[in-house]
Amino acid sequence: MLGKRCGRKLEKYTPDYVVFDLETTGISPMQDDIIELSAVKVRGGQAVDEFSQLVNPFRPIPRQASMVNGITDGMVADAPPLDAVFGAFLDFIGDHILVGHNIHTFDMKFLYRAAEAFYGRTLDNDYIDTLPLSRRCLPDLSRHRLTDLAKHYHIPAEGAHRALNDCHMNRMVFEELGKELRCGAGGTLRLCPRCGQTLKQRNGRYGAFWGCSGFPACRYTES
Ligand SMILES: [Zn+2]
Structure with a gap:
């Protein structure tokens, strides 16, 4: 929800959360723009609702970005602008804990920028970033991209890099990391x-x- 201060980054498991993912025109939270916004609501570890929306950034999507996420200018030409859909996204996430991969340094910054631009406030949802969490739980894994974690846990990675698919993959990864946390990650945690x-x-x-x-x-x- 909108607030005066940013939420806290948590390092824990919770069974109730909203996992989200953004696709963007590039890697700069200050200069690039959101082109897809997806989220899955999770209760008791199970997906119960989903939100997914393409967004028109009103600028060309760089080829490198399209190559990663498969989203082209043509696909967003008739999509609404971010300010028309951001409120619906905020309604969907409510005041739930947010979960995502690499969100501390990336996705949360895009959300904060949008909240400030459209409402003059920030988001006070606490959040759990599965990237640092996976580094803590699986220190021996050489890489910790979402697809690396999916492979480690034998989770199907079809359709990776489209936001909604990544949300579902990220939910399954987070549930596995939750098991690691509950058993102390083999004594290392x-x-x-x-x-x-x-x-x-x-x-x-x-x-x-x-x-x-x-x-x-x-x-x-x-x-
Ligand atoms: Zn404590």
């Missing part, structure tokens, strides 16, 4: 007993200790 987020080893004045990755919102520590 510990979870905060207070809020369920991962614990991180930190160094303090009196030596090493475990602190919650949710700091400062959660101040749990143990020696």
Whole structure:
């Protein structure tokens, strides 16, 4: 939902969330534009509703972008502009926790920019980025792109890079990462007993200790 401050990045599993993905004209959240906006609502780990919308950026889509996501100028020629559909997207995500892959440095910035441009506010939804989460849960995997994780978990990757397909793939990956978290990822991970987020080893004045990755919102520590 719209708010005054950005939501927090969480490092945990939750069974209820909205997984989302954007396709864009390029890799700059400040200069590129959204051309597809998709989201899947998840309850108890199961997909219960979906949202998907092509967006006309009113500029040519660079060939490199079309080659990645398969979206061409012709496909968005009759699509509505972002300001006409962003409100429906906000209604769909509500105040749920957002989940996505590489969203901390990429997709969230596009959403913040749109929220500021159209409403003069930001998004205060907390969010979980499955990219850093997968690095924590699967440190031995050499690459952590969404397709690498799908392959690791034997999840079909057909139609990858179209936003709605990526949402469904990302949901399945997140559910698998959730299992890793619940069993401590084979002993490599510990979870905060207070809020369920991962614990991180930190160094303090009196030596090493475990602190919650949710700091400062959660101040749990143990020696
Ligand atoms: Zn905590």
